[in-house]
Amino acid sequence: MGTAIGCVRVSDVTVTIRDVARASGVHVSTVSRTFSAPHMVNAATRSRVLTVAEELGYRPNRAARALTTGRTHNLGLIVADIANPFFPPLIKAAHSAARQRDYHLFVADTDEEPAAEEELIQAFSKQVDGVVLCSPRSSNKALERLAERVPFVVINRRLRGAATVLMDVGHGARLAVEHLAGLGHTRVALITGPAGSWTSAEIRTAAEQVPGVELVVIGPNAPTERGGFAAARRVRDCGATGVLAYNDLVAIGLIEGLADLGLSVPQDVSVVGIDDIVPGRLNRPKLTTVAMPTAAAGRLAVDLLIQEVSATTSLETRLVIRDSTAAPR
Amino acid sequence: MGTAIGCVRVSDVTVTIRDVARASGVHVSTVSRTFSAPHMVNAATRSRVLTVAEELGYRPNRAARALTTGRTHNLGLIVADIANPFFPPLIKAAHSAARQRDYHLFVADTDEEPAAEEELIQAFSKQVDGVVLCSPRSSNKALERLAERVPFVVINRRLRGAATVLMDVGHGARLAVEHLAGLGHTRVALITGPAGSWTSAEIRTAAEQVPGVELVVIGPNAPTERGGFAAARRVRDCGATGVLAYNDLVAIGLIEGLADLGLSVPQDVSVVGIDDIVPGRLNRPKLTTVAMPTAAAGRLAVDLLIQEVSATTSLETRLVIRDSTAAPR
């Protein structure tokens, strides 16, 4: 303890509150208060303690503090796949919101496995004041049980009893189909996601409600570029001139698949994606898409967590029109 | 304390080692040992304690443990920009390596500000066993000072005294230029990065060493899509038929800029990028690029940190040939 094995650290001097107390001639409790309740200590004493602390290089030990206060000033963030372009903007925003209030952020990746999700929440529980869960895959029952161990807020899933941040994909999907209709497309294909996906159902219900367009549902499909690529043939065969894809990756794959069949976008087929991830913006043609407010969701989720308010919010989505949609031939 | 304000938690029962001890009729130290040194406790006692612990839902409190052991089983990871497609694979790999050894990972984003970097290391110091720093921007002096407070390993920067993980861009750049030369390109443009970038210098030196090609250096440029877009005109004017770009974003922007000028890739100009980020793989044409082993770097950095070995490693890069390069007209 103290002396590390292998790589020996030069100065293992860990300055504690007691060192500061001794050096500034006050009791430890006074030092403690200068940091956690400054108004309770005399201005002169306070500044003396502060300078001594500065000199000694003292920094309060948050873990030790957590032991008595019960608040760690840490938050957990659990996503399905850090490397999925959908998440990084969310993570970044969550981190920034957390930092602003002097919280640190644990980030974890479940690799799409529900079991890992529960395991991680458990493991975090004592170490964080709360966790934000993105599109959790665990069962309601499991989540409700876990909610007793640690407060959390859920993004992109309805869960009674837990604070919730939703992004209104349904609205976005309707906008997308209306956009296609407005351009003159009357037959629109919907490339759905995996079977049983909440988002996919949401999109479909909304899309079906747009008057004046005939909707051809193609699916289920893998929510990936390959999934989109594979769907190209069925799109061509169904005679649709406009397509709404489950997400941007699918849209990008689809465009490629269509190109393989000699169809170009947007001349022959118009394609709109969902999510507004970076690769879609850089794609050629630049993807028309439903922008999901991932950054806002991340920020909001940590704010809710920190303020311990239990609300359910639905964030607006919007349609970003770029180059992959045009009037039909 | 205990009772949360605002959102009241149902079961605030935090089961401690003492509860388990009482319920299983042994001393706390025995319970402690069944978890942290199982071989020291009798098999029968151990299993009794374990079942009781399980029943009560006991989980050791890592923060409390850290207080005596000095090891938090937490790691910090600091990157310049979480949302930059270069980093997520690295973060994911680091997380996975950490999890494998039962460590948790704090992730932080400096927003490209050196000050934030130092601030974050400070803030982490008591809470982690070490931090991995990606391409730090802080001064050597600042970093050396910080190294006394917490062990760290640096990715993508040489720093004496600190464990280091490098990715050999130079070698990759040479491979790229050789690839172009092999295709028959004799005049190759190099789109450099920002002035003063270590990577950029590295790339240039290596590229210059390839015999048989005339290198035209264009730069400095912003390391972004816009930077690449803006460089298109100069590429056309210099008469090069092959281009090595500072990174994939620049390459993608460049391809777009060239298209704007009526030049297509790879028919008129061959372009190779560096990094191998997802948007490059999804781009059309699919980008030929120098793959940086970001995942390996993240994983290795974490391993070095945990094992407290102070080495400096250089990871191989390799050339991934896709569709943005071809023989010149």
Added chain:
DNA sequence: TTCAAGACTGCAAACAGTTGCACTAAACCT
């Protein structure tokens, strides 16, 4: 049979802070 060596387990002191309570002195109010 005796003694030493293990194998377990308990005791209590850390670890780095926070906080309710008690105490002192000064300031305020009639």
Added chain:
DNA sequence: AGGTTTAGTGCAACTGTTTGCAGTCTTGAA
């Protein structure tokens, strides 16, 4: 002047866990 606040500080107990030391009980060997 005497009593009552109030501000500032110290005391000590507490947070959940680890760990060196010492004690007890077996076991094995001489």
